[in-house]
Amino acid sequence: MTIALLFAGLLLLLFTGLPIFAGLTLYGGALMLATQGEIGSVTEVIFGEINRYLLVAIPLFAFMAHVMIRGRIVDDLYNTAYTLTRHLPGGLGIATIAACTVFAAISGSSVATALTIGAVAIPQMIRFGYEPRFAYGLVAAGGTLGILIPPSGPMVLYGVTTDTSIGGLFMAGIVPGLLMAGVFVAWSMARTAITHRHVQRESRATLAEAAGAVRKALWAISLPVFVLGGMYAGIFTATEAAAAGAWLALLIAGLVYRSIRLRDVWDSAVDACRVSAMLFMIMAGASVFGHVLTKMRIPQQIVEAIIAADIGVAGFLIVMMALIFILGMFLESIAIILITTPVILPAMIHLEIDPIWYGVLLVINLELAQITPPVGMNLFTIKAITQAPIGEIVRGAAPYVLLMIGVMALVMIWPDIALWLPATMRGD
Numbered sequence: 001m002t003i004a005l006l007f008a009g010l011l012l013l014l015f016t017g018l019p020i021f022a023g024l025t026l027y028g029g030a031l032m033l034a035t036q037g038e039i040g041s042v043t044e045v046i047f048g049e050i051n052r053y054l055l056v057a058i059p060l061f062a063f064m065a066h067v068m069i070r071g072r073i074v075d076d077l078y079n080t081a082y083t084l085t086r087h088l089p090g091g092l093g094i095a096t097i098a099a100c101t102v103f104a105a106i107s108g109s110s111v112a113t114a115l116t117i118g119a120v121a122i123p124q125m126i127r128f129g130y131e132p133r134f135a136y137g138l139v140a141a142g143g144t145l146g147i148l149i150p151p152s153g154p155m156v157l158y159g160v161t162t163d164t165s166i167g168g169l170f171m172a173g174i175v176p177g178l179l180m181a182g183v184f185v186a187w188s189m190a191r192t193a194i195t196h197r198h199v200q201r202e203s204r205a206t207l208a209e210a211a212g213a214v215r216k217a218l219w220a221i222s223l224p225v226f227v228l229g230g231m232y233a234g235i236f237t238a239t240e241a242a243a244a245g246a247w248l249a250l251l252i253a254g255l256v257y258r259s260i261r262l263r264d265v266w267d268s269a270v271d272a273c274r275v276s277a278m279l280f281m282i283m284a285g286a287s288v289f290g291h292v293l294t295k296m297r298i299p300q301q302i303v304e305a306i307i308a309a310d311i312g313v314a315g316f317l318i319v320m321m322a323l324i325f326i327l328g329m330f331l332e333s334i335a336i337i338l339i340t341t342p343v344i345l346p347a348m349i350h351l352e353i354d355p356i357w358y359g360v361l362l363v364i365n366l367e368l369a370q371i372t373p374p375v376g377m378n379l380f381t382i383k384a385i386t387q388a389p390i391g392e393i394v395r396g397a398a399p400y401v402l403l404m405i406g407v408m409a410l411v412m413i414w415p416d417i418a419l420w421l422p423a424t425m426r427g428d
Contacts, residue, residue, distance in 0.1 A: 006298070010289070011330070020335045024285025031292040042288055049287035050280055053239065054160050059276040060242030061151045064249040065107040066268035069116055071253030071260045073220040077102055078120050083213035087204035090192030092128055093138055094185050096121040100142030101181045104149040105224030110370045114143025114378045118385045134191065136388060137396025140378040141184055144367035144404070147333070149177035150228060153279065154333055154363055156238065161341045164355040166238035167231045168422040172356045173363065174228070176418055180407050187403060219256045223248055232425050279334055286338030299346040306347050313351050317412055320344065321365055328369025336366065360418040364408045371397040
C-alpha cells in the first residue's frame with residue numbers, strides 16, 4: 001500500500017504539468033524532509049549520480065546525430081533505399097523503413113528519426129498513391145527504431161543506472177531492432193499487396209543504378225558501422241565510440257558532403273547540450289527520489305512481495321511490461337527508466353534476470369510509448385510535419401502497436417534474440 005501511495009502521489013504531481021525534473025526533485029525532497037528531518041544531503045546524492053564518466057557518451061552521441069542531420073544526408077539514404085526496393089510491392093514503404101533503420105543507427109532518437117525521414121517519405125508515399133493514414137503510421141512506427149538500434153540514449157541511461165555494459169546493451173539492440181524492421185517491412189508489403197494494388201511501381205534498378213545509389217550513401221552507412229564495429233571488436237568503449245563517431249560525422253559532413261558550415265557545427269553543439277542538460281536534470285531529480293525510496297526500504301519490500309507471491313521470472317516480466325506500457329502513455333521515456341529501474345533492480349537480481357535482456361525488453365516497451373496516445377511523441381511529430389488530424393495518425397499507427405508487442409513477446413520467450421550478439425562480443 002505504501003508503495004502504491006508513493007507512486008500515485010508522484011504521478012498526480014506530474015499530471016499537474018510540472019516539469020518532470022522539478023516534480024521528481026520537489027517530491028523526493030519533501031519525502032526526504034518527512035522521513036529524515038533534513039535535506040542537506042541532496043547535493044551529495046545528485047553529484048554522486050551525475051558524476052559518472054559514462055554519461056559523457058550522451059552529449060557526444062547527440063552531437064554526432066545533429067551534425068549528420070544538418071549535413072543533409074537523409075536524401076541520399078532514402079533515394080538509395082528506394083532505388084534498391086522500388087520494384088517490390090510496397091517499395092516506398094520498404095525504403096522508408098530501411099532509411100529509418102540506418103538513420104536510427106546515426107541519430108539515436110525516435111523523434112529525430114520520424115521527423116527527418118517523415119519529411120522526405122510521407123509526401124512521396126502520398127504522391128505515389130499510398131493512403132495517407134498508412135504513410136503516417138509507417139513513419140511513426142519506423143521512427144521508434146531510433147532508440148532500439150544503437151546508439152541509444154535510453155540504453156546509456158539504463159546501463160549507467162544498473163551498472164550494465166553499455167557496449168553489451170548496444171549489441172543486444174541490433175538483432176531485435178533488425179527483427180522489428182523486418183516485421184514492419186513484411187506488414188508494409190502484405191498491406192500494399194492487399195489494399196494498395198493501385199500504387200505505382202517502377203522497374204527493377206539496373207546494376208549500374210544500384211551501384212551508383214549505394215555509392216552515394218556509403219559514407220552515411222559507414223558511420224554506424226564504424227561506431228558499432230569498433231565497440232564489437234573491443235577497439236572502443238561506448239564513450240570512446242561516441243567521441244570517435246562525432247569526429248567522423250564532422251569529417252563526413254564537412255569534407256565528403258561539404259554541406260555543413262561552422263554555424264551548423266555550433267548549432268549542433270548547442271542542441272546536443274540542450275538535450276543532454278534536460279536528461280541530466282531529470283537524472284538529478286530521479287536520484288533524489290530513488291535515494292528516499294532506498295532509505296524507506298521500498299526495493300526490499302518489493303523483493304519480499306515477489307518472494308511471497310512466487311510469480312517467477314515470467315510473471316515478474318509480464319507485470320513490469322504491463323506497468324511500463326501504462327506509464328508510457330503518460331510519462332517521458334527517460335523518466336520511466338529513472339523512476340522504475342532503481343526500485344526493481346534488487347528484484348531482478350533476486351530472480352537472476354539478465355540486465356541486458358531486461359534492458360532490451362524495456363526499450364522495446366519505451367518504443368511503444370512513442371506511438372501510444374495521449375503522449376506519444378512520434379504521433380505529434382507526424383502531426384507537426386503533415387498537419388493531419390491526430391486521430392488519423394493514431395489509427396495509422398495502431399497496427400504497429402500490436403506488431404511491436406509481438407516482437408517484445410518473442411524476445412521475452414527467446415532471450416537469445418537479444419543475448420546472442422553480446423555473448424559473441426564477450427567471447428562467452
